[in-house]
Amino acid sequence: MQLLNHGIPYEITSNVVDVSKRFFELPFSEREKYMSADMGSPVRYGTSYNQTNDDVFCWRDFLKLVCHPLPDALPHWPSSPLDFRKLAVSYAKEVKFLFLMLVDAILESLGLMNKKNKTEENDEDEDEDKNKEEDEDEEILKEFEDGSQLMVLNCYPPCPQPDLTLGMPPHSDYGFLTLLLQDEVKGLQIQHKENWVTVKPIPGSFVVNVGDHLEIFSNGTFKSVLHRVLVNQMNYRISVASLHCLPFKSIVQPCPKLVSETNPRHYMDTNFASFIEYLKSRDSTKENFLHSRKLTS
Numbered sequence: 001m002q003l004l005n006h007g008i009p010y011e012i013t014s015n016v017v018d019v020s021k022r023f024f025e026l027p028f029s030e031r032e033k034y035m036s037a038d039m040g041s042p043v044r045y046g047t048s049y050n051q052t053n054d055d056v057f058c059w060r061d062f063l064k065l066v067c068h069p070l071p072d073a074l075p076h077w078p079s080s081p082l083d084f085r086k087l088a089v090s091y092a093k094e095v096k097f098l099f100l101m102l103v104d105a106i107l108e109s110l111g112l113m114n115k116k117n118k119t120e121e122n123d124e125d126e127d128e129d130k131n132k133e134e135d136e137d138e139e140i141l142k143e144f145e146d147g148s149q150l151m152v153l154n155c156y157p158p159c160p161q162p163d164l165t166l167g168m169p170p171h172s173d174y175g176f177l178t179l180l181l182q183d184e185v186k187g188l189q190i191q192h193k194e195n196w197v198t199v200k201p202i203p204g205s206f207v208v209n210v211g212d213h214l215e216i217f218s219n220g221t222f223k224s225v226l227h228r229v230l231v232n233q234m235n236y237r238i239s240v241a242s243l244h245c246l247p248f249k250s251i252v253q254p255c256p257k258l259v260s261e262t263n264p265r266h267y268m269d270t271n272f273a274s275f276i277e278y279l280k281s282r283d284s285t286k287e288n289f290l291h292s293r294k295l296t297s
């Protein structure tokens with residue numbers, strides 16, 4: 001899905017793409033300051049997926065920025081280019097707000113949002129049950145507000161032999177939703193009915209990708225989307241992905257209200273620790289993470 005007319009000023013999206021480009025143009029000595037093998041680091045620069053244990057490298061540099069809680073993470077973000085933090089922060093805040101609007105709509109589409117209706121006059125018993133449900137629904141939304149946000153700046157340099165490699169191999173995103181901004185260079189493809197379809201870049205628009213957690217939470221109503229990135233001989237390509245999840249410590253599970261005798265749960269509980277375990281043990285012959293959380297009956 002591509003999202004247009006989302007209300008985020010074009011200046012903010014184009015500035016974050018521009019400052020990302022300038023970060024990747026810095027001398028390596030400046031960029032390498034942010035290299036870290038620690039997956040929990042608030043800022044991490046690297047190549048491929050994980051240059052310490054990938055067998056085959058992808059044609060990609062990345063900078064990962066933890067965005068939540070922002071006051072703790074921000075002092076670790078790059079201070080060069082000089083306007084980096086300012087532009088990345090204003091983008092991160094806008095995109096989080098947009099994510100929450102999308103969550104609200106998704107919860108409603110799943111029948112999980114009973115909007116508070118303060119003006120309506122109902123009889124009192126009914127009111128009490130209704131209020132309880134409304135409170136539970138507000139709780140879910142509150143958890144998303146406190147949820148984690150990870151921003152990934154991707155840079156795919158021109159490649160002399162693009163047919164021999166990929167910018168990113170096929171994967172689905174860990175997390176609930178990813179809001180992805182791409183520059184005007186083609187490269188992103190999503191899998192649709194066994195075919196790879198190129199997503200046409202529309203300046204200022206967001207590609208919204210369903211992540212593994214939304215598939216689990218919705219008990220399979222939403223399906224996470226497999227995607228990959230091609231590289232080309234001519235152009236640098238920049239993308240900025242904002243991955244949104246529940247708080248790191250939360251258990252992700254099919255929403256109890258969506259599970260019933262006729263619609264049993266299709267996924268095990270999961271959390272961030274099990275994902276890290278999976279990443280460490282990953283080899284290219286293994287099933288993907290979501291698959292490893294599926295219940296078979």
Ligand SMILES: O=C(O)CCC(=O)C(=O)O
Nearest residue numbers: 152154182188229239241
């Ligand atoms: O560069 C892109 O278009 C996709 C990036 C992506 O899939 C990711 O960062 O997870």
Ligand SMILES: [Fe+2]
Nearest residue numbers: 171172173227
């Ligand atoms: Fe992705």
